[in-house]
Amino acid sequence: MLEFKRQLPGDGREDKAEFLADATSLANGQGGELIFGIEDKDGVAVSMPGVQPTNLDQTILRLENLLRTSADPRVVGAKFHWVPFAEGGGALILRVPASFSGPHRNALNDRFYGRNSRGKYPMDTHELRIAFTAAEGLSDRIRVLHDRAQGASPFRLFPGPQAFLSVIPVAAVRDVRDIAPTPENALAPVRPAGAMRSLHTLEGVVLHTPPDPNLFPHYPADFVRTFALTHRRGHMHVGWSIGGERELSKGQISKLVHAVSLEQDLVGMSRSAEAKLRDADLAGPWAVVVSYQGLEGYELLVTNEDYSQPAWRDSAELSPLLIDHINEVTLAPLLSDTWLLFGMVRPPDRKVAEGR
Known part of the structure; x- marks a missing residue:
């Protein structure tokens, strides 16, 4: 206008x-x-x-x-x-x-x-x-869009801890917006390894990384490590596996979520989603929503000497964050809430890019 x-x-x-x-x-x-x-x-x-x-x-x-x-x-x-x-x-x-x-x-x-x-x-x-x-109902509508997007992918993530991120322009919540996503302009998923595949769906375009049958021969074909949905209504949704098992000492296997890579992915994907939405002539303010599944029993690994107790909550949806600009500083509340899921307080002066 x-x-x-x-x-x-x-x-x-x-x-x-x-x-x-x-x-x-x-x-x-x-x-x-x-x-x-x-x-x-x-x-x-x-x-x-x-x-x-x-x-x-x-x-x-x-x-x-x-x-x-x-x-x-x-x-x-x-x-x-x-x-x-x-x-x-x-x-x-x-x-x-x-x-x-x-x-x-x-x-x-x-x-x-x-x-x-x-x-x-x-x-x-x-x-x-x-x-x-x-x-008053804005927060509820944002949550609905996030929850619906989680069910919009035809793929399942590998069992274990999973993160889901939505970046939604507030204008897209208040009014119907329509963009034309293509595999060329859609949001790429988290840390794609090898060639990505694309799929047109009722909601938009999904880019995903298929599992390597040599590495994951026991998983069905609909399991992927990460996917990203560029929604036709003008918002982005990403899901990815965030943890795995690691031998910290001989014979001791721990189930871990790496704090450094998780924080880098949350900030990096949020900023990438914002850039893609701006390319589609959509602007802030932005609603950023993060939820987790499969956390129970996993520890947050900060360094090899510093890690949390196992998470006791299996799933959680963090409070939506409404911000004008997406960067490491404005996303800090979501990062802090993520640490609390593992019973740890995130240092206020911690830098995402450096992991310290």
């Missing part, structure tokens, strides 16, 4: 309220861009006169502060971007993502705004009731 503005907001209360109405209506809807410096007619850009702020940094700071202090709750993830014009001046663009914490109130006039094809409008009591109910 695009909204064009000929001029930048002034310092008057009316101008500030108008700016907040525009920004919060985008957050309460499907997100979009507010572009200053563009002349429009009936929502269509007709000229590009541009704007020429006296001090660009101060102008952006003023508007950021206004969003931070006068939108309730705060609009997370809104970003400004300056596009200079060759003839002077330029366009100031505010990108507002669809919100997972709305509806947002314009505190300057105590109103909630929605958005349709004709622009913004004050929401009535009925629409507000729907908006608040939808916000």
